[in-house]
Amino acid sequence: MWLSNLLIGLTRILVGAFPRWVGSTPSHAQRIYFANHSSHIDTVALWAALPPGLRAKTRPVAAADYWNQGAIRRYVASKGFNAVFIERTHPDASTDPLQPLIDALEQGDSLIVFPEGTRHRQALPAPFKAGLFHLAERFPNVELVPVYLENLHRCMPKGTFFPVPLICTVRFGPVLNRIADESKPAFLERARQAVVELA
Amino acid sequence: MIMHDKFLWLTGGVVTLLLIASITGWLLGLRVKTESGRAVIDNLNARVRAWWVMVAIFAVASLLGKLATIIMFSFISFFTLREFLTLTPTRASDHRALSLAFFIFIPVQYYLIGLEWYALFSIFIPVYGFLLLPSLSALNQDPEHFLERCAKIQWGIMLTIYCISHVPALLLLDIPGYSGQNALLLFYLLLVVQMSDVLQYVFGKIFGKTKIAPVVSPSKTVEGFIGGGVGATLIGASMWWITPFTLLQAAGMAFVTVLMGFLGGLVLSAVKRSLGAKDWGTMIEGHGGMMDRMDSVSFAAPIFFHLTRYFFAV
Structure with missing residues (x-):
């Protein structure tokens, strides 16, 4: 799709988005990539760092209140990088906000998630939200891969409109091992540490 | 000999050199036994392969003409500045100044070459850039390391935009009896600088x-x-x-170019080390980053430009 190629080309020129596989290798196994979140470029940068063959089966999770607002953003998110929309504000308690992600995983797609839930100004990730834990419990066979996006908090920090082109490396760490009966806070902190260790 | 013939001869000469380098690298690869020797030869071959690509890009841009050459060098400035600032610690309050450097100062500096507006080209960055950029940073009210941050940003802009833009600026010189051939002068400058780097590397590896x-x-x-x-x-x-x-003048110009190129490599190596890095990046396989290839050019180009302008142009 031309829009995907355009997005990837722009991302390469702006921030490079060069992949470094430090603890894992590219694989067709179904995966959830989880990363630190500090700029709007993160989503496309991580996606662009994947080999083209994997990219087609990997869908970034994007906040519906940002990416599903307005025709242009919606078009870019859904056609450009095949996003799965998630509602960050869910007044309707009867529906599970994770349902779109669950559907995508059940279809066999891999996901890119930012478990902090929102962008932060600092280089290291803030505490993770619970969604990653619930997905991990529900899909015990999906590999959980920590990813650290370097420098992107400098490229386009929250509140800025124009990016500063700086080289960003995308570090893929070793698959997070599963520990039986691990508590939610322990799991989330362990997952966060896996991202921090790549920094 | 007309310009077109000279260009063909030059391209032929460079291609022959690269062929010799590729064949030598291949032969050395057959003979090498030790682990460390293997690493040196692999790096040598990666460098030669990268040279083929760089020469091809340069040749195509030269054939397409002045506009393509200017655009190519504006991208070189963009990528070297990106490498420079990636390694340089800046703060969020520098964001606007940095955006301005990339998206306004690079295009304007190269546009001025296209306009052949020498007077503004030569002062745009040292006067307007160096006064406006720290003003933008200061307006953000963040005095922490202010002087260091400004110094680093300005030095980066000086080297990657201002100095490197002096290569395509050779196209705007009006040299009596040489009109329409300035592209050859650009070729000459890059050839001398890069041959100096290559030969210093080769002599250093063999006799160093x-x-x-x-x-x-x-x-x-x-x-x-x-x-x-x-x-x-x-x-x-x-x-x-x-x-x-x-002939004698060319020897003198080449000597100055070699000397400045050497100093450029030395100074940028010191900058790199003070920033805690070995290479500027990974963009060009075997060489490191774009700045690892442009360090000597950034020092040689302005001096070559001004000597040519003072002694040979009207």
């Missing part, structure tokens, strides 16, 4: 013993510098026929 500045740049040796410097000066002198210079 006495290090010049082991702390700052461990790969620079007296033997490499003398061998490479003399070699590149001789090559520069022997290429006088593509320049507006006489």
